[in-house]
Amino acid sequence: MGKEELMRKLEERIRNCRKCPLWELRTNAVPGAGSYDAKVMFVGEAPGYWEDQKGLPFVGRAGKVLDELLEGIGLTREEVYITNIVKCRPPNNRDPTEEEIRACSPYLDRQIDIIRPKVIVPLGRHSMRYILEKFGFEPEPISKIHGKTFEAYTLFGKIVIMPTYHPAAALYRPPIREELERDFRKLGELLKELG
Numbered sequence: 001m002g003k004e005e006l007m008r009k010l011e012e013r014i015r016n017c018r019k020c021p022l023w024e025l026r027t028n029a030v031p032g033a034g035s036y037d038a039k040v041m042f043v044g045e046a047p048g049y050w051e052d053q054k055g056l057p058f059v060g061r062a063g064k065v066l067d068e069l070l071e072g073i074g075l076t077r078e079e080v081y082i083t084n085i086v087k088c089r090p091p092n093n094r095d096p097t098e099e100e101i102r103a104c105s106p107y108l109d110r111q112i113d114i115i116r117p118k119v120i121v122p123l124g125r126h127s128m129r130y131i132l133e134k135f136g137f138e139p140e141p142i143s144k145i146h147g148k149t150f151e152a153y154t155l156f157g158k159i160v161i162m163p164t165y166h167p168a169a170a171l172y173r174p175p176i177r178e179e180l181e182r183d184f185r186k187l188g189e190l191l192k193e194l195g
């Protein structure tokens with residue numbers, strides 16, 4: 001089975017999933033969107049109001065920030081893959097619980113295995129913690145490790161992890177916007193190096 005078919009089947013399973021109580025509250029599950037051949041995967045936290053309404057990741061205000069950051073380094077949504085650790089919206093946008101992350105993260109693991117990206121960019125501290133621990137690194141405060149790179153080895157080869165802030169943080173803390181822009185410029189250079 002090719003990537004396309006594997007991903008479509010996985011997305012279908014996510015849309016019908018009832019592995020944790022969040023399924024009862026959702027309008028739409030949000031599997032992820034973008035290219036299945038993406039070199040870079042962005043991993044947010046969980047869908048918010050608009051994502052739940054539309055079934056697509058990062059389509060609200062934080063999504064607009066993400067679009068601008070991508071555009072700043074010449075990337076479009078069509079050439080990257082964007083998803084979240086948890087695929088259904090937590091009530092009132094609360095943080096996902098450990099149980100919800102445990103129930104849902106196998107979908108993210110599978111997405112990584114199918115897409116085989118060269119770079120993973122966790123957005124925000126929940127995603128940073130999950131991804132770093134998954135690849136055997138110690139999580140640290142996001143203010144300390146954003147923009148740093150971690151090299152990990154997978155069955156499909158080397159992968160670089162570069163955590164950064166959640167784009168929503170730029171909305172209520174303007175100085176974070178500059179940090180995000182700096183991290184994205186670094187990402188742009190990294191992608192050029194990796195070819």
Ligand code: URA
Binds near residue numbers: 044046047048058168
């Ligand atoms: N915040 C996230 O973490 N993910 C989304 O998809 C939207 C907002």
Ligand code: SF4
Binds near residue numbers: 023100
């Ligand atoms: Fe399933 Fe994840 Fe949705 Fe929970 S959040 S119901 S585990 S898809």
